Structures are given as structure tokens and as C-alpha cells.
Amino acid sequence: MMSVSTPNWVKDAIFYQIFPDRFARDEYDQSAGPAGMSVHFQPWNSPPTPHGFQGGNLAGIEQRLDYLSALGINAIYLNPIFASAANHRYIAHDFFEVDPLLGGNAAFDRFLTAAHNNNIRVILDGVFNHCSRGFFQFHHILEGGPHSPYLDWFHILGWPLNPYSAEGPLNYEAWWDIGSLPKFNTNTPAVREFLWSVGTYWLEKGIDGWRLDVPDEINDDEFWREFRRRCKAVNPDAYIVAELWKPAQRWLQGDQFDAQMNYLFTRAVLGYAIGRKLDQSRTTPMGYGRIKVRDGKSFADELNTLFNKMYHPEIVFAQLNMLGSHDTPRIMTLANEDTATVKLAYLCQMTVPGAPNIYYGDEIGLCGGRDPECRVTFPWDEENSWNLSLREEVQRLVALRHRLAALRRGTFEIIHADKALAVYARHYGDERVVVALNGTNKDAAFTVPSSVKPDLGEEPVGLAAGERLRAGDKVIIPARSGRVWSSEVA
Template sequence: MTVPDWVQDSVFYQIFPDRFANGEPSNDPPNVQPWGARPTIHGFQGGDLRGVIQRFDYLLDLGVTALYFNPIFQATSNHRYNTSDYYRIDPKLGRREDFNELLAVAHRHGLRVILDGVFNHCGRGFFAFQDLLENQTHSPYRDWYHIRRFPLDAYGEGRAENYAAWWGFRSLPKFNTSNPQVRSFLLGVGRYWVEAGADGWRLDVPNEIDDDEFWAEFRETVRSANPDAYLVGEIWDVNPRWVGPRNFDGLMNYPLRNSLLGWVAEASLSTTALATSIESLLTAYPRPHAFASYLPLGSHDTERIRTLCAGDVRKVRLMALIQFGLPGAPAIYYGDEIGMEGGKDPDSRRAFPWSESKWDRGLRDYYKGLIRLRRRLEPLRRGEYLRLLADDGAGVYAFARRTEAQAAVIVANASESTRQVEIPVSGLGWADGTSTVDEMHGARRLVSAGAVRLRLPPRDGTILTPRSAASRA
């Protein structure tokens, strides 16, 4: 199996470990900030793996089926992209036993867990780089990195000058993955945590390791440990090079997010342009890889979706509706489902507010409804895409997802006006007289003259199914 079959059925939930829940204050660092304090680049707020375990009922109630964790290995920063020890859970997040228990709880409830793999670079505390700083030209690890000249200075001001580092940050020295010892080490990490029970890897900046052979080896190594492991690459543009039997199963589909923002939040993209963009994304990759795409509306690297929508929850809901209707695995960045806001990082990494008085409960219920519909309606997970309508003047977009047995229609109105919409459905096999169900609002409508007619309020949308499909709930 080239691509894990389970991915297209999944709804991911991304957790930034330091900010989701604090279940064990005893492992907090001495300078921990109060929960909910304004996020800073360097500050910790005490989130940990025990907190995720304690709040697992929340995730089950929401209905998500897979978890993606930002880095959990030992590091000195709250984001942990500067790994010190790839084989140790960061003590500020808990113990290995906590990780094992978290995996056991997730798997018992049918949830998959993927980890963040940072293999392009490490932190200054990593053993090989520490040895290099201590022993300079005499270090046995001098070929583990890209050294331009000695002596090395990893703690001075400004960018790294005498060694390669990610974006020049002195704290993130870049591995020399052409070195067989480095390759062996990193491949061993990839295998180890999958053998420990992780269901795959989200691979950080994999394009920085511009070496197809490395990723082919990585894939083979991980798949030998678990043939069903999911590999998803953090690639921000459309680039088919990075998917396939020697690379990744799917990519983080930020281009889709950008198109949805352009159509819904910014009104900078026409309806036809949106539809064309979506269709280009779907055809850019072989079908199995398009259906294994990770579909985010936000992440730790972006502003919060509600903030980008200027607080307009209607826009958030409309974007989520389309996100959940398209091929791929929709992903929720922790807290987006309750309306958390935040600007550019670190502000987008605020602590989850566990007081329900701070939640947008209506938005959370909306997300729960989308997740239930996606679970119930196979076309939303596995159906082929078909454009039905892209009306630039009205600002209305409609498309279908269809399998051999069923079909569902997603329709969205991005305008500020109520629209009377006529959606052609004869191509779906919905004969005149077929009763359809509005899954979001409960109304029923008959197909007449090959179309379904409905009234859509501003910034609203719905999913339509034939009554026979709805009755199988």
C-alpha cells in the first residue's frame, strides 16, 4: 500500500504541547508563566502530555480521529524545534510513561497519533554540536554539520556566519545529511518512535533537505517499522516532487487555505478563481496523494483563522464547511473550534482557555456537526470531486462529492447578501422528484427540472444529500 488508507477518513487535531493543558504542575519549569498569559518567544506555560490525557474526553466529544503533536522531544524552547535529545520526551512535558499512556489511550479510542520530525537541524544542546563547540577542529562530529571555518561561535550576536543554520539562526545548526553517520542517526529516530507506537511523522521543512535519496531511505525505514505509517511534508507551495513512493504520502495544503482566505475572508479571489484553484490542487498530485493531503485552516505558523476573519464567525464556519467537504484530511488547530484568536507567532500559540465561558460554543457545535457528517457520509471522505456551480456575480460556489453509491453537495455563499441558488444535480443521478435534505438546517427540498433550489443567507452554506442517504444515519 503506497498511501495509508486511513488518512482520507481522518479529522486531525493539532496540539502545541505547552499550551493545550497542564496536567502535572510538578514538571513545570521554575519560570513558568501563568496559564493564559500573553505568549512570548521564550516563555513556558506548563502544558504537558498528562494534560492531554486528562482532557482526552474533550477530544472524544469533539469527534476528531487523529492527533498531530508539535515537537515533544527534549529542547530548551517552548516550540521545541531546537531538539537536544531525539530519544527523550522533554521532561517539561512528562516522562516516557506519559507518552506510552497517551498512545494507549488514543489507540484504545481509535485515534492515530503523528509526531513532528525536525531532521533538517537540531538545537545547540544536541550532543554532536556540543562536542563540536567544545573540541572545535578536533571534534569527531565536525562532519555532522556544514562548517565554513573555525572557531565556531554559536552564542554571539547576529546570524550564524561560520556554519550553516536554518535561516541563519545560530540556535538551529543544520545537519549534514550527506554524512552516512548523520543519515543513520536520523533514520534510526524515524524508526524508533514508529516502533514505539506513533502512527507517522509530520516532517518539518523537508525541502531544506534537498535530497530525494534521503527521503526515500526515510520512507523505507519508517514503512518497514509500520507499513501503515503516514508521512506528511511541510511544503507551503504546490510541488508534486514531494509526493510519491519515494517521498511523502501528502503535504500540508497551505495553498488551499490561502485560496479560501482569499475568497471568504479577504474577498480578493473570485468564485471562479477559487474553484479553479481547488481543482488545480486536486489534479496536481496523483489521486491517492491528493486524498492524503493534510488540510489546515491554521497552525502554529499562521495567524488564527478567526483573527484573519476579523472576528466574523460566519466566515470561519464557511471556510470550515468547504474544508470538510474537500478531498483530504481536514485539520483543526487546537482552539480554533472554540474561536480562539491570535496574530503572528507567538501570539497564535495562546493557552487553551478551559473555562467554557470563554468558548464560542456555537462554533464548537458547528465543528462537531461537520465531523459527524463527515463520519456518516462516505462521499465527504472518499467521493470524487465535481464542480456544480461557480457564480462570480452571486459569490456562490457549489460542488459535489460522489461515490458509486452516494453523493453529497456542498454549497457556499461568500457574499453579504441572501442568494436564491439553483444547483444543477441531474449529473449526480438525482432525478426530478428526489427529496433532498439540508444537513445543516434540516429543510427538505425536491429536485425539479434537474436542479435543487434554495435560499442561502449571507456568509452561509450547507450540505445537501438525497433523503435516502440522510435516512441511513
């Protein structure tokens, strides 16, 4: 059997995902000179649009590192930052240059140093399946036609190319047939070397890993094996996490990716915490698809599958567990703006195996539907609009995870499940933690099984009442809430 190894630091990580154009803006940053000093940004906090820019930059993120540290964040996942003509920057025209609107390479160097000085690691979004129409080799083809020496960098199907016209076929392969996203031909050795060199270049610059965009669309395991080999040669602790929405055993055997963005977990939480109140019209048109409504027993079974059956334990501990992302409606919107539901979801996220990932602004209750609504700006100047109760609970849960090693590294065991409740235990050395979740609208109770040893004290999260947990006791879990007990409480 192949040995499986993932970066040890990820087990202790709390990630915060940032969409750079929308998180924070330093209006006075001149890192990239005049190119970064545009005066044509949309006003901050104006409704997000598919093509509009609101001017978030790396200097702005750097100024908010204290906010992230106070929340308990020790890792950042940045959506794409390379030079691009799109606000999402998933269509790069230069993979070695940070977008001037974000401050360019100088601003990134300063940001990365500041983040590391705050003990915050940084992973970048790697988009290696496709590029933009402005990418040099593709632009060369547009200008030189069939005479360009770069034809084999892409999948050219015929002439003329139609990169901007809706009339006639594109005549080249593009992601989802979107003309602005020409697909690389990764069968070409020069393309493979180019993409691998991007991976190693930024690791040599000091980043801590890669989140890989649609890696399954490069249907070539050996490409990703070599990507891993080269990246790990530069930094053996580099984290490689893939955007894979479905079971991913093919890629998670220890020779390609360390983990996936765990949308399987997200779906399970949505199906349990929101259940029949979930507006499926918001989920079926995008990656979530139709969400299975789950009671406590079904939810517990799914968690047991995800954390004990599907993958090697090292992969499980490295999974990126999310409640939403830049590609999904926000959790507060899906939860029908019910704070108790979102708190319950966070309680689960922070107490299961894998690295939690908080999508920027979710901790203050930002709302938003599908793209572009989920990419709103962070309302720094409107703190009165923040859901402070939610933020305080998230902060409390993050601190709890940092304090209890069992939540980060412990085994996972379902110890009780019924129509209402899902109750699980985490064990690490002598440390024990029990978590009980109630996703229903009524109080529910369970009898503590004999396997719960020793006597545990209640942690102050959610609606904690300070009771002790002993085998044989009957314990009540209030409606739409959860409770946590640990051996660390005196």
C-alpha cells in the same frame, strides 16, 4: 507509472493539532520526577511570549482525550515533544527522549496508549533538518573545536564558531542563519543513519506517522526515499506528511511523502471566505504571502486544480487540509472575528477531499496573530469565553463527515460556479453529496443541473432549511453560508 499508495486510515481521519506547551496542564504529573515539576512556569492564560513556558504537558492532553473524542477527533498531530530548551521544541538536543517538562518518555508511553485506547492515532513532528546547540555532536564541536571527530555532522565554515555572539559570522550553516538551529550535514552517512533511526525508533514505539518540518531544505530526494522505505518497513500504514507550502509534485509521486500540509487549500479558502476584508499585512510577512482574492468562480477553479489536476487521487485523499497552524495567524483573527466566515471555512474544509486538521482552540474561536500570538493557551477554566456556536457547528460538520463516506472518499466535481457561488458534488458508490458555498454578503441562487441525481435531502448544517434538491430547481444560498444535501437523508 509509479504506483501510489497512502495509508487508508487517513481518508477517515479528523486531525487535531496540539502545541504541547499551551494545550493542557496536569500540575500533579510526576512522570519525569523533579525535572518535570518546575514551579517557574508562566501563569496559564497569560499572554504567550517567544521564550516563556506555560507548562502544558502530555498528562494534560491525556486528561482531555474525552473532549477530543466528543468533538469527533480520531487523530492527533503533536508539535515537537523531544527534549529541548525552547517552548516550541523545534531545536531538539535529544531525539530519543521526550522533554521532561512534558513528562518524559513514561508520560508519552501512557499518553500514546490512552490515545490508541480511544481510537485516536498520533503523529509526531519530525525536525530532521536541524537541531539545537545542545545536541551532543554539535556541543562536542563547541568544546573540541577543529579537533572534534564530529565536524562532518554539520556544515562548519570557519573558526571560531559564534553560536551565541551577534558579532562576526556564525561560521556554520543554520536554519535561516539562526544560531540556535545548526543544520545537519545529511551528506554524512552517520548523520543519515542517525536521522533514519529516529524515524523508525518512534514508529516501533507505536506512533502512527510523522509530520516533517521543512523537508525541502534537505534537498536530497534519495534521503527521503530511504526515510520512507525504512518507516514503511516498520509500519506500512505510517503517515508521512510534509510541511511544503507550495506545489509539491516533486515530493508527492508516491516514493517520498504521502501528502503535504495543504496551505494551498488554506490560501484558497482565505481568499474566498474573507476576500477583500483580509488584512494582507498579517499574511505577507509569513508563509502565506499575499493571498489572491477570489470570487466563487475563481475559488471553484482552484479547488478543481487542487483536487483533480495537481496530484494523484491517493495523494489528494491524504492531504492535510488546514485553516491555520502554529505558524500562521488564527483563522478567527484573519476573519476579523466574524463567526459566519469561520463557519463557512469549516464547512468547506470538512466537505472536500483530504484529511481535515483543526488547530487546537480554533473550534472555540481563539484569536491570535503571528507567532507567538497564535500559540495561546487553551482556556479550560474560562468556558464562558468559548464561541459555543462555532464549536457546535464544527462538531456537527465533523459528525457529518464521519457519517458520509462520499465526503471522505468520493470523487470531487464542480457542478456550478459564478461570482458568488461555488457548488460541488461528491460521489462514492451510490452515495451522493452536494455542497453549495456563498462567500458574498448577499443571498445568491443557482439552478440545480441535470447531473444531480437522485433527489437529495438537506443536511442540518449551517443555515439549513430542510429543502430537497432536485434537478432543475432554483436554490437560494443565504449570504456568507453554505448548504449540504445528501442521498442519505430520507
